[in-house]
Each structure stands twice: as C-alpha cells, then as structure tokens.
C-alpha cells in the first residue's frame with residue numbers, strides 16, 4: 001500500500017527518530033511511504049493557543065500538501081485528532097493504520113526491555129485508540145509491558161499550558177513522573193512526542209526513571225544494531 | 227459594577243493557582259475527594275445501559291431550550307402564575323438583588339433561610355441582603371461551614387471540601403451558638419448542625435432557593451438535595467423566593483425523566499439523591515402560601531447568541547467536570563476567582579461577564595485540553611472546544627501574537643521552513659555541547675522558555691531534521 | 704430480578720429499613736415498627752385497617768392542621784403510603800394524595816414508616832413520571848433517610864429530615 005507520512009513539525013525539527021521509525025517500520029512491512037515535502041504544521045498549536053486565522057492557513061496548506069493521498073499516517077495522536085476535526089484528510093494515527101487498515105498486530109519487532117505506556121489524552125479520549133498500542137507492544141519480542149498507575153491522568157503538557165500555567169503543569173508532571181518511576185520500567189512509551197518531550201524533560205531529573213521513547217521506535221526495532 | 231461580581235477573577239489564574247498549590251492540606255483533601263467521587267460516579271454510570279443515548283437526548287433538550295428561550299420563558303411564566311406564583315424578570319445581578327431584597331423587606335423579615343444555590347451566589351445575594359440589614363442563613367451543612375468561616379465555597383457540590391473535621395469542630399465551637407460537643411465525628415458535627423438549624427427553620431418567615439430545573443409546560447420548580455434542609459426551606463416558611471437562571475428551563479415535565487437519572491449519578495455518584503422536591507405554584511394548606519420566582523438573565527441571553535459558547539448554558543451544575551479535572555484537582559476552586567470553578571467555570575464565567583472583566587480572560591487557558599471533562603459531562607458540553615473558541619475570540623498579548631504569526635509564516639513555505647530548521651540547528655550547536663552533560667537535554671534556558679525549564683529539561687533541535695534525513699535517504703537516487 | 708426485588712435491594716442500599724409482608728400481616732408489622740413512638744402522626748385519608756394493631760396514641764392531621772412546632776415533638780413517628788415507587792433507584796414518591804398528606808408531616812418527625820405495594824413499583828424515573836396522576840401536586844421523592852457527605856465525604860445519615868426511614872413492602 002502507498003502511505004503518505006505526515007511527520008508533524010515537532011518531529012521534523014526535534015524528534016526525527018519517530019518519523020524515521022515510522023518509515024522504517026512501514027517499509028519493512030512491505031509498504032511504500034511518500035513524504036509530501038510541502039507539509040509543515042497541521043495548525044493545532046496555533047488553534048489551541050487562540051490563533052484561528054494562522055491555524056486555518058496551516059490546515060489548508062496541509063490539505064493541499066496531501067491532496068490525492070488515500071491513506072495518511074502520522075506518529076502523533078494530537079495532530080491526527082486535529083486533522084480529523086479540521087480537514088477532510090484521511091489521517092490515521094500509526095496504531096490505527098496498523099491494526100485497523102493493515103490488519104497487523106505483530107509487526108515483527110524485537111525490543112528486550114521493560115516498557116510502560118502512557119496513553120496520552122488525545123489518544124485516549126479524542127481518537128479512542130483503546131488497547132491498539134498495547135496490543136502492538138505486547139506482540140514485540142522480548143518486551144515486558146508494565147501497567148502505568150493512573151494512566152488516564154493528563155501529564156500536564158497542554159501546549160502553551162506548560163508555559164502559561166507552569167506551576168500546575170509542573171505539579172501534574174511530578175505526579176506522572178512518580179507513577180512512571182514506580183513501574184520500574186526502562187522506557188516510558190507514548191504516541192505523541194509533545195507529551196513525551198514534557199514527561200521526558202521531567203524524567204531526566206529523576207535518577208533511575210524510565211527513558212522516554214516514541215512507541216514507533218519500539219515497533220521499528222529489530223534487535224539489530226542501528 | 228461588574229468588577230465586584232462573584233464571577234470575576236481578581237487575580238490571574240496562574241498566579242492564584244500557584245499560590246493554592248502551596249497549600250498541602252487543600253491538595254490532600256481535594257485529591258481524596260475528587261478521586262472518591264469520580265470512582266463512585268464511574269461505578270453508577272456503568273450500571274446504566276443507555277447512558278450515552280441519554281446524554282445525547284439531554285443535550286438536545288437543552289439546545290431546544292436555548293433555541294426557544296423567550297417562548298419557553300413565557301410559557302413557564304403563564305403556567306406558574308396560573309398556579310399561584312408571582313414571576314419577576316431580572317436582567318442582571320443588581321436587579322435581581324433589588325427584587326429579592328424588596329420582597330424580603332415586604333415580609334418584615336430580619337433573616338432568611340437559604341438553600342444552596344449557585345444563582346444566588348453568582349449575584350452575591352447574601353452580601354446584598356446583609357447590606358440591607360437582612361441576615362441570610364445558609365442551611366446546607368457545607369455552605370453553613372463556609373459561611374461561619376467567612377470563607378467562599380471551593381467546589382460546586384461539596385463547597386467545604388477544603389476543611390477537615392477538626393477544623394470544622396473548632397469552627398463550630400467558635401461560631402455556632404450552643405455548640406458544646408468535644409468530638410469531631412462527622413455524625414456529631416452534623417447532629418449539632420441539625421439542632422442549631424431546627425430552631426431557625428421553625429422560626430423562619432422567608433426562604434430563598436434556586437432551582438435545578440424549571441418546567442415550562444407546568445410552571446413547576448425542581449430542587450434536588452440530600453440533607454433535608456431544602457425540604458425545610460421549601461415547606462415551613464410562609465414566603466418562598468426562588469432565583470432561577472433562565473437556562474434552567476426544560477420544555478416538558480416528561481423531560482425530567484432523563485435529567486433526574488443523569489444528575490445524581492453525575493453529581494454525587496448516587497443512583498438517586500435522598501430528596502427531590504417538585505412543586506408547582508402554591509398549594510393551599512401545604513407549604514409556602516406566597517411564591518415568588520425571579521428569572522435571572524445576567525448575561526445568559528447574550529451567551530445564548532454565541533453559536534459555540536452557548537453550549538455552556540446546558541450545564542446542570544453536577545460538578546462531574548470538576549472531579550475529573552487534573553487542573554482543578556491541584557489548583558482547587560478558589561484559584562478560579564468565581565463561584566463557578568473548574569472546567570465549567572473556565573467557560574462560563576468569562577462568557578457571562580465578557581472576557582475583559584477582571585482576569586477572566588486567563589480562565590480559558592486554565593486547561594490542558596485533556597478532554598476528561600467532556601467525557602463525563604451529562605449534557606455533553608464540549609468544554610475543550612469552547613475553551614479553544616474563547617481563546618480564539620479573547621484578548622491576547624501582542625508579543626505572543628507576533629510570535630505566532632511569524633511562526634506560521636515560516637511554516638507556510640517549504641523553503642522558509644527548511645531554512646528555519648537548519649538555522650535552529652546551527653543556532654543551537656553551542657547548547658548541544660552544554661546539553662551533553664545531561665544526556666542530551668537542557669536544564670536551563672533563557673526567558674520566555676525558562677518557564678519550561680523550571681520544571682523539566684528542554685529538548686534540542688535534532689542534529690538532522692526529518693526532512694533532511696528523507697532527502698538523504700529517499701531522494702538522492 | 705423483578706421490580707419489587709430490585710426496589711427492595713436498592714432502597715436497602717440507601718439504608719432504609721426494609722420489611723416484607725402480606726396484606727393480612729401488615730397491621731402487625733406496622734404495630735411492631737411503631738411501638739417505640741411516643742405518638743404516630745397520621746395524614747388525612749390513611750387506610751383505617753393499617754391502624755388496627757397500633758398500641759401507641761395517634762396524632763391525626765385533620766381539620767385542625769398540625770403545626771411544625773407540634774410535629775417537632777420528640778419521639779414522633781409518621782405513617783404514610785406513597786403514590787409510586789421506583790425500582791432502579793429505590794425511591795418512594797409522595798404526591799400529597801390521600802394517606803400521604805401535607806409535605807411537612809413526613810419532614811419534621813424523626814421517623815417515617817412508608818407502605819409500598821408491589822403494584823405501585825415502576826422501573827425507572829420516566830415510568831414514575833407517567834404513573835403520576837397529577838404532576839402538579841407537591842411531589843417529594845425520597846431515597847433513603849436524609850444524608851450528608853459534606854464532612855470529609857463521610858456519609859452521615861439523618862441531617863434535617865427523618866433520620867430513620869422504614870419501608871414496608873406489601874406483597875400479594
């Protein structure tokens with residue numbers, strides 16, 4: 001299948017590994033990935049911060065960039081949720097694409113580590129990803145999936161919330177980090193690098209806490225040295 | 227005038243919240259309370275097979291009310307008047323307070339007994355009555371605690387949740403005439419309130435209440451409660467004054483069927499609250515013989531004109547959204563600077579007053595948009611959507627506006643965007659050297675991003691952007 | 704579970720005292736429940752046969768209506784029937800009809816005994832609304848004794864309304 005990748009502006013600039021992993025994984029599964037270079041940002045950040053006009057321009061730009069593609073995948077739950085609400089694009093979050101469209105739950109990955117999974121608010125409540133990511137992770141060879149306490153609690157990121165309401169955001173982050181650390185996992189996985197940047201930034205200050213990782217990177221891993 | 231309304235924040239939310247976060251007792255009480263109620267709610271909601279269709283129906287009924295507000299108000303008034311009530315219309319808080327004060331004075335009452343009511347808190351009725359020499363007596367236990375402490379409520383449903391039992395015992399000993407108990411058992415404290423208020427109820431001439439629902443078809447008012455103080459106020463005094471927000475209407479009596487199933491389960495997590503009173507006008511020989519209904523607008527008609535924001539008027543004040551809100555759980559009710567706290571407060575207060583009032587413009591930002599509130603709302607108010615709508619229509623700082631438009635300008639052109647990514651990468655090269663010490667993240671960066679590094683390390687631009695990687699690996703051939 | 708069973712379970716969940724009997728046993732059951740009262744308040748139109756076993760004096764609400772002050776006397780119980788009962792929530796609904804009386808009769812005394820017949824029990828709130836003969840009469844829906852959770856969320860039964868609620872289910 002020919003699949004267009006919406007990598008998202010954040011991954012493009014700060015976390016290219018998530019995009020690279022998505023491409024690697026899909027190509028390994030025998031699919032062709034396209035990357036329309038005219039893409040940048042879906043407009044979510046502008047819209048949620050209160051700037052409707054630039055958000056609309058970016059939504060239209062994204063629509064134009066992906067015109068003619070039947071299947072679009074993105075390794076970001078929040079951006080997929082935004083595209084779904086504000087554009088007519090056929091966008092899928094990675095686990096939706098794998099489980100619902102491609103019908104795979106075992107992607108042939110190997111990742112011999114203890115992993116806990118944070119479901120993220122957009123994945124949980126806007127996209128209703130349910131147990132799709134966990135199903136995919138459980139099929140990974142060598143991976144031990146450990147339940148995260150209070151998984152449905154927001155990590156406190158919320159885009160500019162983290163800056164505008166730094167104190168409350170920090171308090172929410174502290175609770176999320178404590179729950180993550182309590183699992184004893186080596187990695188905390190999630191479907192959104194925005195939340196992961198925030199949680200990971202907090203975990204970096206805890207000794208022995210799990211390391212943040214996008215779950216696409218786990219699904220792309222084969223155990224071979226990269 | 228509007229500056230002093232109890233729905234206007236006088237401190238920016240982030241400042242007030244940061245202050246409240248320092249109160250360990252408050253955080254512990256709130257955390258325990260919200261957790262307990264939300265677990266109870268989840269259990270009793272799971273029992274109801276048709277919960278989701280019921281939410282849809284309830285939302286549709288409330289939208290029908292907002293679409294036909296004037297007509298339904300007229301129908302309600304006609305029915306209530308025919309049943310013996312007197313109906314008044316109040317455009318704003320001052321008007322409503324003046325009407326109520328006048329009515330109380332006409333009965334020569336020196337005090338009134340009150341049932342917990344958000345509408346009367348919204349208009350600051352207690353303060354207005356006191357200014358006119360009338361003593362308002364809150365009869366709901368939590369409201370009584372808050373009133374005796376000269377404090378303000380911190381939660382819609384459990385307003386004194388920020389007090390623990392020993393604080394309450396100490397407060398009663400100081401402020402409640404005749405209180406002698408030495409135990410701080412909740413049953414003993416509740417018993418003391420019963421004794422204290424019983425004398426008050428038997429002597430009361432005038433009661434003031436709100437209403438959970440007002441039925442246009444029959445002119446009936448519906449009051450949902452637990453303790454029986456409501457029944458006392460609705461039954462014993464000769465005169466009853468109900469202050470009812472115009473959005474409390476339901477078109478038909480039969481509509482109550484869904485709402486009385488939705489409200490208690492969403493609110494206290496019970497299948498049904500202990501007492502619900504439904505009354506229509508005046509019944510000879512039974513209950514108050516004078517019933518005044520003050521229909522309160524106070525900005526509601528205005529809000530009903532906003533195609534997105536109007537959904538906030540569906541609210542039935544169950545407080546389910548507070549109990550699931552991670553921001554409320556940590557900041558507490560007082561941080562919102564309004565009698566309406568939590569997610570509903572963040573969308574209702576700024577709409578009722580306009581975002582320019584006080585610091586109400588900071589309320590739509592008091593959320594991560596996590597969506598937990600929308601999931602539990604029994605009338606399906608899409609609170610995150612309204613928060614975003616209010617951010618988009620509200621005032622914003624000029625520097626932020628400039629930054630956002632520059633950013634979108636960069637993002638709208640692929641050459642500009644690629645150049646920006648490269649510039650960010652080379653500009654951050656020196657930082658990357660520093661960051662190596664912390665495993666690739668930054669511990670401190672300059673303002674304005676210092677707000678970020680106060681609580682967490684910051685990521686750095688990648689050494690190679692995704693699009694450069696793609697060009698290198700997929701487009702070179 | 705049929706409606707009367709569900710009603711009994713749910714009302715019991717809210718710590719109403721639950722009692723079961725046949726029509727023939729009813730007077731004796733009521734006499735037992737009311738034996739500790741100083742006097743028994745009776746609404747107008749109460750079924751005379753219910754009273755045949757009573758061993759304590761009665762206080763009927765008649766042509767001279769009882770006042771709140773009189774009803775505040777210590778030790779009073781009040782005996783009523785109901786208009787409808789709701790199985791899903793264990794709720795009894797009074798509509799001030801015969802045998803139920805004015806609202807303050809079931810509010811001021813500290814003990815309320817209510818008789819519910821199987822055929823009065825409906826499934827849920829919407830059914831209750833259709834079963835009411837006249838929704839504009841003063842209605843009181845009662846689910847267990849009055850309660851508060853205002854102090855540290857501890858449920859305390861009995862604040863201002865009757866602290867004890869006994870429900871007698873009459874089965875055919």
Ligand code: SF4
Nearest residue numbers: 541542544545547603
């Ligand atoms: S907004 Fe919804 S959940 Fe919140 S108090 Fe109102 S009705 Fe309840």
